[in-house]
Amino acid sequence: MKAGCSIVEKPEGGGGYQFPDWAYKTESSPGSRQIQLWHFILELLQKEEFRHVIAWQQGEYGEFVIKDPDEVARLWGRRKCKPQMNYDKLSRALRYYYNKRILHKTKGKRFTYKFNFNKLVMPNYPFINIRSSGVVPQSAPPVPTASSRFHFPPLDTHSPTSDMQPGHFSAGPLAASGQESGNGTDRKAELPELDDGPAADWRRGVDLLSPRNAVAAGGIGHQKRKPDIMLPLFTRPGMYPDPHSPFAVSPLPGRGGVLNVPISPALSLTPTIFSYSPSPGLSPFAGGGCFSFNPEEMKHYLHSQACSVFNYHLSPRTFPRYPGLAVPPLQCQGHPEESAPFSIKLQPPPAGRKNRERVESSEEPAAAPVPPRIKVEPASDKDPESLGQAAREEGCSREEGAVPGRTAEEEKGAVFARPAAPVWPSAPIGAPSEEPLEVAEHGEDRPGREPSAPERKEDALMPPKLRLKRRWNDGPEAREPSKSGAAPWRGPGPRGLAAAADA
DNA sequence: TACGGAATAA
DNA sequence: TTATTCCGTA
Numbered sequence: 001m002k003a004g005c006s007i008v009e010k011p012e013g014g015g016g017y018q019f020p021d022w023a024y025k026t027e028s029s030p031g032s033r034q035i036q037l038w039h040f041i042l043e044l045l046q047k048e049e050f051r052h053v054i055a056w057q058q059g060e061y062g063e064f065v066i067k068d069p070d071e072v073a074r075l076w077g078r079r080k081c082k083p084q085m086n087y088d089k090l091s092r093a094l095r096y097y098y099n100k101r102i103l104h105k106t107k108g109k110r111f112t113y114k115f116n117f118n119k120l121v122m123p124n125y126p127f128i129n130i131r132s133s134g135v136v137p138q139s140a141p142p143v144p145t146a147s148s149r150f151h152f153p154p155l156d157t158h159s160p161t162s163d164m165q166p167g168h169f170s171a172g173p174l175a176a177s178g179q180e181s182g183n184g185t186d187r188k189a190e191l192p193e194l195d196d197g198p199a200a201d202w203r204r205g206v207d208l209l210s211p212r213n214a215v216a217a218g219g220i221g222h223q224k225r226k227p228d229i230m231l232p233l234f235t236r237p238g239m240y241p242d243p244h245s246p247f248a249v250s251p252l253p254g255r256g257g258v259l260n261v262p263i264s265p266a267l268s269l270t271p272t273i274f275s276y277s278p279s280p281g282l283s284p285f286a287g288g289g290c291f292s293f294n295p296e297e298m299k300h301y302l303h304s305q306a307c308s309v310f311n312y313h314l315s316p317r318t319f320p321r322y323p324g325l326a327v328p329p330l331q332c333q334g335h336p337e338e339s340a341p342f343s344i345k346l347q348p349p350p351a352g353r354k355n356r357e358r359v360e361s362s363e364e365p366a367a368a369p370v371p372p373r374i375k376v377e378p379a380s381d382k383d384p385e386s387l388g389q390a391a392r393e394e395g396c397s398r399e400e401g402a403v404p405g406r407t408a409e410e411e412k413g414a415v416f417a418r419p420a421a422p423v424w425p426s427a428p429i430g431a432p433s434e435e436p437l438e439v440a441e442h443g444e445d446r447p448g449r450e451p452s453a454p455e456r457k458e459d460a461l462m463p464p465k466l467r468l469k470r471r472w473n474d475g476p477e478a479r480e481p482s483k484s485g486a487a488p489w490r491g492p493g494p495r496g497l498a499a500a501a502d503a
Numbered sequence: 504t505a506c507g508g509a510a511t512a513a
Numbered sequence: 514t515t516a517t518t519c520c521g522t523a
Contacts, residue, residue: 034513036515082517088504093516095506110504 037093038102038115040076050075057112066111 035043044050045064053071057063066072069087077085094113097103106112 034515080516085517089517089519091505092507092518096516098506105505107505 035079037076037090038097040079041072041094042115044072044075057106057109057114060106060114062117063106063112063114065109066113069111 041054041064044054045056053068053075054064054066057065066087069090073085073087073090076090077083094103095105098105101116103113103115106114
């Protein structure tokens with residue numbers, strides 16, 4: 001770190017959400033050794049002293065408001081030793097998170113953004129229990145829950161489940177959950193926070209922890225499907241579900257316990273997956289040791305997952321792989337419109353600075369150096385979102401302290417995204433045995449997806465934008481947007497959608 | 504106020 | 514890679 005700029009004070013527990021130690025370390029930032037902005041934001045969010053500057057938005061799960069943009073920028077600049085930082089710049093950085101799905105803008109509300117904890121945390125840190133200690137996070141409505149209509153077949157024998165006794169989950173969390181389930185309100189148009197994000201994205205998130213996790217887990221991370229392992233990775237005594245925390249409340253309480261481990265990089269983001277059956281894990285209540293789970297809750301969880309996958313086109317990998325799991329037809333959030341043919345719009349590439357300059361400098365404008373390529377944009381791309389982590393404080397001089405741990409379990413997250421509708425009308429979701437994922441491909445946040453579009457698997461995992469790009473590059477044939485599944489899903493580009501949403 | 508491209512820094 | 518910095522556009 002730069003001298004003098006080190007930082008890192010870990011939040012004391014007083015503030016809001018607590019994150020695992022690693023979350024407070026700069027090294028936690030994938031890709032960069034420095035604290036990441038979202039990290040920092042969470043950090044501020046968790047501190048009471050910054051509440052006047054930035055705070056969770058009441059009522060909206062994961063949503064926060066920057067009350068004093070200049071101050072936040074100043075703090076950020078201080079932390080990064082960038083005195084010239086201002087809100088404009090900071091917000092640019094924030095906007096980069098849109099595509100990563102870490103954040104998304106709450107339209108219509110000034111300086112209001114929303115974390116996609118699902119993506120950030122859930123998947124990546126299933127065990128994390130971020131909770132507020134003492135101070136209640138201002139907002140964070142509880143995670144939505146799925147209803148119970150889910151048909152949850154018995155786990156297959158392989159799963160540890162069989163070995164284990166059906167325990168009960170502490171139900172605590174459930175109570176909290178509910179809230180979001182119904183909220184189809186304004187969120188309708190909103191993008192799912194879950195969305196399938198590009199695998200890369202997921203991975204990115206995983207990076208945050210994988211190394212550490214691996215370590216913590218003792219390297220077990222790789223066992224993809226070994227049911228037996230449960231790692232109390234973040235278990236901590238004293239963890240309990242916090243209804244207010246976006247992280248804490250899980251509709252599926254078991255998550256932490258259930259999911260264990262899979263956080264391994266190998267799984268890629270699978271955390272959300274139930275690679276295994278529930279195995280004894282950590283129960284928030286149990287302090288890590290005992291695991292118990294309630295089938296009902298599991299159902300909820302699975303249901304949520306399924307819905308999320310379905311609705312948001314999550315990567316197949318995200319879908320719980322339950323051997324015997326029969327996924328009910330998802331209808332969650334049925335977007336009737338979804339069947340609408342995928343539409344894209346062609347538009348000339350914006351004259352980037354480079355182009356502009358080039359044009360300017362060169363005499364011949366008409367003969368653009370590069371054939372005027374058309375930029376293909378999916379007709380719909382909505383918002384991106386993703387998750388969040390924690391960070392520490394501000395100030396350019398912090399020390400990294402050990403964060404004593406606040407770690408622990410976590411919650412579910414998928415739900416956070418209100419994926420939820422638990423109702424499955426008819427569509428069969430993925431075949432259990434094979435690739436449940438396919439299912440996932442469906443929903444996604446965008447409407448208009450072509451169900452049967454023959455997309456290449458890879459493509460499926462690829463963000464629409466990239467897909468298009470790639471197709472474009474691939475060749476003319478590939479460029480057929482409208483059909484062949486080029487990008488079945490998208491409609492208007494992110495912007496377009498946003499606009500649409502706004503409308 | 505917000506978005507996102509482009510170039511660039513670290 | 515993740516910002517930072519600029520900037521045009523809406």
